[in-house]
Amino acid sequence: MLRIQSLSSFYGNIQALRGISLHVGYGEIVALLGANGAGKTTLLNSICGLITSKKGNVLFKDHDIINLTPEKIVRLGISQVPEGRQLFGELSVLDNLILGAYLRRKKGKKEVNKSIETVFSIFPILSERQKQHAGTLSGGQQQMLAIGRALMSEPELLLLDEPSMGLAPKVVSEIFDVIKNLRKEQNTTILLVEQNARVALKVADRAYILETGRAVLEGSSEELLENKEVRRAYLGKGYKEIWE
Amino acid sequence: MPILDEKYETLNREEIKQLQLERLQVTLNRAYKNVAFYRNLFDKSNIIPEDITSLDDLAKIPFTTRENLIENQPYRMFAIPLREVVRLQSSSGTTREPIVVGYSKNDIEHWTNLMTRVLTAAGVTKDDIVQIAFDYGLFTGALGFHYGAERIGATVIPCSRLSVEKQINIMKNYRTTVLVCTPTFALHIANIMSEQGISPAGLSLRVGLFGSEPWSESVRKEIEDKFHIIALDNYGLSEVMGPGVSVECEHKNGLHIFEDHFIAEVIDPKTGERLPDGKAGELVLTTITKEAFPMIRYRTGDCTCLDHSVCKCGRTIVRMSRVSARTDDMIVIQGINIYPSQIEQILAEIEGTEPHYRIRVDRNGALDELEVWVEVSTNIFFDEIKKMSALEEEIQKKIEETFGLSIKVKLVEPGSIKKWKDGNTKN
Numbered sequence: 066m067l068r069i070q071s072l073s074s075f076y077g078n079i080q081a082l083r084g085i086s087l088h089v090g091y092g093e094i095v096a097l098l099g100a101n102g103a104g105k106t107t108l109l110n111s112i113c114g115l116i117t118s119k120k121g122n123v124l125f126k127d128h129d130i131i132n133l134t135p136e137k138i139v140r141l142g143i144s145q146v147p148e149g150r151q152l153f154g155e156l157s158v159l160d161n162l163i164l165g166a167y168l169r170r171k172k173g174k175k176e177v178n179k180s181i182e183t184v185f186s187i188f189p190i191l192s193e194r195q196k197q198h199a200g201t202l203s204g205g206q207q208q209m210l211a212i213g214r215a216l217m218s219e220p221e222l223l224l225l226d227e228p229s230m231g232l233a234p235k236v237v238s239e240i241f242d243v244i245k246n247l248r249k250e251q252n253t254t255i256l257l258v259e260q261n262a263r264v265a266l267k268v269a270d271r272a273y274i275l276e277t278g279r280a281v282l283e284g285s286s287e288e289l290l291e292n293k294e295v296r297r298a299y300l301g302k303g304y305k306e307i308w309e
Numbered sequence: 310m311p312i313l314d315e316k317y318e319t320l321n322r323e324e325i326k327q328l329q330l331e332r333l334q335v336t337l338n339r340a341y342k343n344v345a346f347y348r349n350l351f352d353k354s355n356i357i358p359e360d361i362t363s364l365d366d367l368a369k370i371p372f373t374t375r376e377n378l379i380e381n382q383p384y385r386m387f388a389i390p391l392r393e394v395v396r397l398q399s400s401s402g403t404t405r406e407p408i409v410v411g412y413s414k415n416d417i418e419h420w421t422n423l424m425t426r427v428l429t430a431a432g433v434t435k436d437d438i439v440q441i442a443f444d445y446g447l448f449t450g451a452l453g454f455h456y457g458a459e460r461i462g463a464t465v466i467p468c469s470r471l472s473v474e475k476q477i478n479i480m481k482n483y484r485t486t487v488l489v490c491t492p493t494f495a496l497h498i499a500n501i502m503s504e505q506g507i508s509p510a511g512l513s514l515r516v517g518l519f520g521s522e523p524w525s526e527s528v529r530k531e532i533e534d535k536f537h538i539i540a541l542d543n544y545g546l547s548e549v550m551g552p553g554v555s556v557e558c559e560h561k562n563g564l565h566i567f568e569d570h571f572i573a574e575v576i577d578p579k580t581g582e583r584l585p586d587g588k589a590g591e592l593v594l595t596t597i598t599k600e601a602f603p604m605i606r607y608r609t610g611d612c613t614c615l616d617h618s619v620c621k622c623g624r625t626i627v628r629m630s631r632v633s634a635r636t637d638d639m640i641v642i643q644g645i646n647i648y649p650s651q652i653e654q655i656l657a658e659i660e661g662t663e664p665h666y667r668i669r670v671d672r673n674g675a676l677d678e679l680e681v682w683v684e685v686s687t688n689i690f691f692d693e694i695k696k697m698s699a700l701e702e703e704i705q706k707k708i709e710e711t712f713g714l715s716i717k718v719k720l721v722e723p724g725s726i727k728k729w730k731d732g733n734t735k736n
Contacts, residue, residue: 068327071334071362084359086331121362273331279338279359283331284598288415292600293393 066091066254067112067143067222072121074104074111081107083278084121089222094248094255096265096286098299099275105258106148108275109224112256113145114138125222139168144220148227148258150211154200158191161199161210165217177217184213187243187250205236209243216251223247225257229264237261241268262299266290274299310559310622313429314422317569318624322617325568325626330364332597333572337361340603343388346373346381347605367572368583372593372606375408378548383409389601399447400547407447410547413600417456423553423567424457430556430565430622431518431541433487435462438513440483442476442490442498443521445469449551450521454489457553463487473501484513492524492532492540499535500663500723509537518543520552523611523632523650527657542631546611549594549604555629560621563628570598573627574606575615578636589614591636592629610636652681655707661686661700665726680717681708687723 067089074082082104089095097105110116112123114135123131130138153161162184166177185192188209194202199210208228215223225244229237245268247253259265266272266286274282274295282292289295312318320328337358340347351357354371361367378386387394394411412420433439439458443451445467458465466483468476476498479485488495495517502509514536520543532540544564545552554571555564566573572595575584584590592609596602613629620628634650649668656662667682683704685697697720705718 070327070330071359073359084334084362086327086334088327088331276338280331280335281338281342283335284415288418291414291418293389293413 066093066126067256068122068124069112070122070124072108072111072119072123074107074116075118076107076116077118081278082111082119085273085275085278085280087273087280087283089254089256092248092252092254093271094244094257094269096262096269096272097256097258097275098260098262098265098272098295100298101260102277103275104278105275106226107278109145109226109256109258112138113143113224136168139218139220142219142221143224144215144218144222145224146211146215146226146228148230150207152199152207152210152214154198156199157196158199158202158210159195161214162191162217165214168218180217180219183251184216187216187246188213203236204232205239208232208236208240212240212243212247216247216253220253222254222256225255227258227260229259229261237264244268262295310432311429312623313426317567318426318565318626320569320625322625326364328569329572329597332569333364333367333595334358334361336595336597336599336603336605339388339600340605344386344603346377346386347603364572367574367595367606370606372576372581372608373604374608375548375610378408384411387411387601388599388603389413394601397447398449398452398547398551400449408548410449410550411601416550416599416601419570419598420453420550420553421456421460423550423570424453425460426457426567427518427543427553427556428454428457428461428463428487430558431487431516431539432559433458433461433463433516437461437463437486438466438484439463439487439489440466440468440476440480440485442468442471442488442494449545449547450489453545453551453553454518458487458489473498477502477505477507480512480514481507486513486515488514488517488536488538490517490519491521492519492528493522495519495532495536495540496528499532503535509535512536514538516541518556520544523634525650525654525657526631527654531657544611544629544632546594546609548607548609549596550599554594557631558620558622558624562620563616563630565620565622565624565626565628568626571596573615573629575613575629576608578608584614586615586617589630589633592632612636651711652708655711656683656704659700659704659707662704663723665723667726678717679714680719682719682721682726684723684726685720 070086071084072082073084099105111119114133125141162181166180190206191210191213228240241264257265266289269286271285272289273280341351341358350371356369393413395414396412397409399407399409441451441454445451455465515538517538517540519540529540541557543552543556545554555566557564574593575590576593577584578591589612592611592613594607594609596604611632612634613632616628619625656666663684665684669680671678701718701720708716
């Protein structure tokens with residue numbers, strides 16, 4: 066579905082990605098792991114067109130999308146849940162969702178209402194709180210709203226940036242249950258950025274590990290959980306010495 | 310015959326290329342970071358890993374040779390700490406010094422999976438009894454097959470270092486269905502069987518997986534005829550993993566290289582240029598999933614050519630022709646290149662000879678002389694002298710015709726050339 070070849074991205078003179086290649090197959094959950102500053106968010110922002118200074122190939126369903134604007138990319142079926150949710154706190158839950166369907170406004174109210182119903186069926190709590198200001202929701206509920214808003218454009222590929230950020234462990238596991246169900250019930254393909262490697266590897270089929278803008282490991286979640294380097298660096302297990 | 314990993318053995322070319330590029334870049338990043346040899350190699354050539362943006366760019370990287378590995382013995386080619394290495398093996402030592410190689414837990418898992426693919430391609434199932442007559446030990450062949458066969462759920466008989474007679478007894482009494490060893494050893498078993506009057510009909514054997522040395526089509530035919538089995542080739546080398554790099558399917562039209570783990574190139578051994586499909590040259594392999602011992606553009610010394618067309622079995626992965634020779638087994642006599650397997654091929658076509666032979670090269674003075682000792686079938690040897698000298702002449706003529714070189718031929722008694730001590734020695 067998504068195929069990236071040797072992607073490099075730049076912030077002015079600073080190179081944030083150094084030739085990254087990855088792919089996401091239909092119906093897969095793929096995780097991007099790595100420390101702060103490894104380039105995970107840059108990679109998501111490069112895919113959805115928020116970063117324009119880049120080279121390489123980004124193919125979505127065989128369309129080259131590297132030079133497309135974010136609106137066009139959303140229309141093709143990619144939707145991003147940004148880091149820190151970025152909700153409109155002063156607006157109601159319902160209005161936040163409707164904004165998510167902005168590009169589909171011409172298709173009529175009926176279509177949009179159908180999507181709202183779908184989102185409410187996935188997140189019943191949002192239905193209960195639909196009149197409430199988004200800013201008054203708990204962290205977990207805000208994350209659900211952010212995902213719900215992204216689903217309003219009916220994406221085939223959902224990009225999730227740090228869904229566990231700032232949430233209590235119990236809430237994190239709820240959110241990840243939702244992610245698993247999205248794939249199962251909505252058939253959504255998911256590319257997930259996470260610092261919490263343990264949780265991410267539990268739901269993802271495969272993962273890539275980024276370090277200073279490069280991919281340094283790749284493999285199935287099972288394999289990566291067995292990899293001592295991953296255990297050392299991201300799961301806090303093992304030891305630090307290299308040569309014995 | 311079934312395909313074990315449909316997903317990876319039948320990817321389309323675009324998917325294979327994507328996967329290879331991703332895994333190659335990861336391998337390069339890790340090798341550059343963790344292996345001083347590769348960091349120096351890249352730095353000297355003014356390359357950084359991110360310069361490799363496509364599979365074609367791989368050609369920018371210099372080759373890794375056996376000499377490089379020898380210089381960096383025992384552990385300097387390792388990309389992970391020794392504590393994380395769960396197994397050491399070494400090359401079988403057919404040529405000069407052995408090379409120590411290491412495996413991480415994931416490497417062993419991948420290797421097992423690949424060997425399971427190899428055995429599945431040969432039609433081996435959980436109902437089979439697999440007799441592994443390789444040398445268990447530092448040599449990678451035995452344990453590779455052992456793990457794969459166990460993963461399938463077959464019954465494994467580890468038959469290391471047993472006499473031929475014992476191997477035959479086990480094969481007969483335990484009702485072995487699959488034989489794994491070198492082709493030479495298989496032929497040796499067959500010959501002893503016929504000496505002892507044991508007919509293949511008394512065995513349950515149905516398939517053989519032979520490898521670890523080049524063998525010709527005529528040897529294959531001989532093995533198949535003598536055992537009444539299907540004989541399949543498989544390929545690998547310990548420097549990149551062991552067996553499990555590629556395998557023949559039942560169509561016997563080249564060995565399928567597992568491209569989700571290895572990138573194969575064929576080069577002109579003199580210029581180092583990449584050669585197109587169908588052109589024979591030296592096989593160069595890059596590992597793209599190995600954690601402990603990554604190899605980038607390793608010159609295998611094996612001669613083959615590639616074929617990217619889709620096989621009748623449905624596998625889309627590239628095929629290599631059966632290895633015809635090792636570049637380093639090559640003998641140069643008076644400027645003429647001779648591969649021992651070429652002589653084997655000639656001998657196999659001559660009636661009355663057994664494919665057991667010995668090549669002697671006398672390097673006295675400026676002129677090298679080649680002498681071939683050939684075993685003859687029992688029934689001929691005790692016959693009249695005339696017949697023998699006629700046979701000698703025939704062999705001499707055929708070899709001379711092939712190479713355009715005068716040689717000597719000596720006929721010897723059957724069994725007098727001790728080519729085999731166990732399944733893995735080669736003369």
